[in-house]
Amino acid sequence: MAGKQAKVLTATQISTVLLHLGSTRHGVRDRVMFLLSAKAGLRAKEIACITWSMVLTATGEVGDMIHLEDKATKRASGRSIPMNRELRSALVELHARGIRSPDHPVIFSERGIGMTANTVVAWFSRLYDRLGFLGCSSHSGRRTFVTNAARKVGQAGGSLRDVQQLAGHRSLAMTARYIESDSDSQRRLVNLI
Template identity: 55%
Template sequence: MIGQTAKVLGGADIRRALRHASRRRDAQRSAVIILLSVKAGLRACEIARLTWRMVTDTRGRVATTIELPNRAAKMGSGRRIPIHPTLRSALVKLQCGATDCGPVIRSQRGGAMTPDAIVNWFASLYRELELQGCSSHSGRRTFVTQAARQVGKAGGSLRDVQILVGHRSLKTTQGYIDGSEDAQRRLVRSL
């Protein structure tokens, strides 16, 4: 994968990954890791640094947004990310087993997982699923691509996608977006 762009996951790939996760001993944690990547666009380091305080409201309940501070984000790119309903539901289930305000994603020994451990976790998942060309960045690329395709329907622009993923440059965001020949054909036909 070094030097290559991570593959964007299709809907069937995501469903397979979540089904696979549901059969694991750490099913709830596994589902949240996947969903933080594909439904919130978080990087491996951001998943590892995410704490319950960043995803809960003042009453300790799972909030409607992730409040990712600069210290938890790459290059100080902290941001507020609305929580997708599927991710929120998974966080609520995982929270039932949480004992404090510490890390959302804990290692099997109970401590915070490192960014490298998250990267390795994704590598193992995609190897088990035989998904070639996927890495820990595949979920993030999937999030950016899907957001870019839907942003016009939501009344937004690529700038909104850029803000959601914490890129300083729109050019960086554009590099994440996977093209679609079908969409290009539909677009040309609509002109």
């Protein structure tokens, strides 16, 4: 990736963001926006383009998968992502606030219309500026998701190929660029050898 990469969020920073979003005017929507980034690894464009049909079951309930359609992804690379419990809970709460048509955007402005990718990027920029998180951007949640998934994939019995597919990357090399290294983990790993 050219230039500086967005910072990976710590667990404390994630908690701080979620606490802060609980006090915002559109707290439920804002929480879903943030969790789509940090707990599903979605890009700004994907957050802007996700519709209710991509998260609802055939019976109209929030499901346990996000089915990103090609039109919502980079390079028309649709994918399915198992839904994090915290994200699912936030989506259930948002959905309960007003039933929307299946093709209505999950993330919408005060006027009830969908946001653009640039609006999502600006929203994250303002959020991190307010909280004083230097070097964080709309991509921070995505990098956090990929880094955390890579660190825990072995516990789930998976491989980095699974992380690659969840992130929607075409190559494992791209996924590797998202993963932040950890010197403490490296020390523990070397001592296991």
